[in-house]
Amino acid sequence: MAIFISYSHQDSHFVDVLAANLVKAKHHVWMDRWELNVGDSLTSKIEENLTQSSAIIVVLSKESVESAWCKRELTAGLVRELEESKTLVLPVVIDDCKIPLFIRDKLYADFRKDPDKAFNLVDRSLSRFSNSTMSRSEAPDFHTDYSIDWKRADDPQSEESWIIRLTFVDHSEKLPYVVVSEFKVFEIDGRGAFEKAMKQDRVTEFAIDLTKEVIKGLKEKPLTGLLSDNIMKYVAWKVKPKGMGEYGLVYTYRRLGEDNGMDTVVHLDNNLHTALKHFEATSRR
Known part of the structure; x- marks a missing residue:
C-alpha cells in the first residue's frame, strides 16, 4: 500500500x-x-x-x-x-x-x-x-517475520543454485518454540527471465509473478506440514509458468525451541500468501 x-x-x-x-x-x-x-x-x-x-x-x-x-x-x-x-x-x-x-x-x-x-x-x-524485502505479519497472538533475498544462479560464492529465497519465522509469546521455514526457487530453464529481472532491478516484480503462479497451483492441494520433532522436513515440486520458463521449488521447515510434547501443524501456503500480499502492496508497478 x-x-x-x-x-x-x-x-x-x-x-x-x-x-x-x-x-x-x-x-x-x-x-x-x-x-x-x-x-x-x-x-x-x-x-x-x-x-x-x-x-x-x-x-x-x-x-x-x-x-x-x-x-x-x-x-x-x-x-x-x-x-x-x-x-x-x-x-x-x-x-x-x-x-x-x-x-x-x-x-x-x-x-x-x-x-x-x-x-x-x-x-x-x-x-x-x-521495504518490500522484509516485514512482519501480526495477529493478536501470533507473528510471522519474513524476508526475501536473491542471487545469480552462477554465483561462484554460492553453495547452492537457488535464485530466490523466502525465509519465515512463525512465533508467539504463548508458545515455547518457533517454526522456521525457507522457500527456495531453483532455475531449471528460466529462459533468461530472472537474469533480465536482475539487470532491470525488477526482482521483486519477478518474485510477485512467480509466487502468484505457485499459489495458483496450491489452490486444490494446500501446502500443509506436520512437525513432531527436531528433524527438518521438506516438500519439493516444479512449476512451469507460461512465458517464464521452468523452476524447481523446495520448501523446508523445522521447529526450534522447547518440546511441548505436541505436534505442530504448519500452513506453509499461508506464508506465501502473506509475502505476496506485502510484495504487491509495496511494489510500484
Whole structure:
C-alpha cells in the first residue's frame, strides 16, 4: 500500500519536491494530483487511499492546520492508529504553525531549519512501511517475520543454485518454540527471465509473478506440514509458468525451541500468501 500525503494545495511546491524525493528513495507514494483523473470522485478516491494506505504523512503549515479537508484527513489517520494499535501518522512541519493538540506528543520532521536532516528522518521512518524485502505479519497472538533475498544462479560464492529465497519465522509469546521455514526457487530453464529481472532491478516484480503462479497451483492441494520433532522436513515440486520458463521449488521447515510434547501443524501456503500480499502492496508497478 502507498504512503498517503495529506497537505494543503497552497503547499504544493514543497509537497512536489518531498514526494519526488521519496519516490527516488524507493517509497511508493500516493498524492491526489498524481493519481486523480477527470471525472474521478475526489471524496471516494481520497477516502479509499487514506483508508488503505500504509502510512500517512501530514504536512503541517499555517494553511493546512486551518484547512477543514486536512483536519478530516488527520482525524481519519488518528482514528486508524487507535483501531490498528500502531503508528501510522507521521507529522512534517514546514513553517511556524500551531501544531494540532492530538499530535503534539509525536516526534515530527522539522523542515524549517535543516531540510536534509528532516528528510532523512522521514525516509528512515518510512522504511518499515515501504521495504518490500522484509516485514512482519501480526495477529493478536501470533507473528510471522519474513524476508526475501536473491542471487545469480552462477554465483561462484554460492553453495547452492537457488535464485530466490523466502525465509519465515512463525512465533508467539504463548508458545515455547518457533517454526522456521525457507522457500527456495531453483532455475531449471528460466529462459533468461530472472537474469533480465536482475539487470532491470525488477526482482521483486519477478518474485510477485512467480509466487502468484505457485499459489495458483496450491489452490486444490494446500501446502500443509506436520512437525513432531527436531528433524527438518521438506516438500519439493516444479512449476512451469507460461512465458517464464521452468523452476524447481523446495520448501523446508523445522521447529526450534522447547518440546511441548505436541505436534505442530504448519500452513506453509499461508506464508506465501502473506509475502505476496506485502510484495504487491509495496511494489510500484
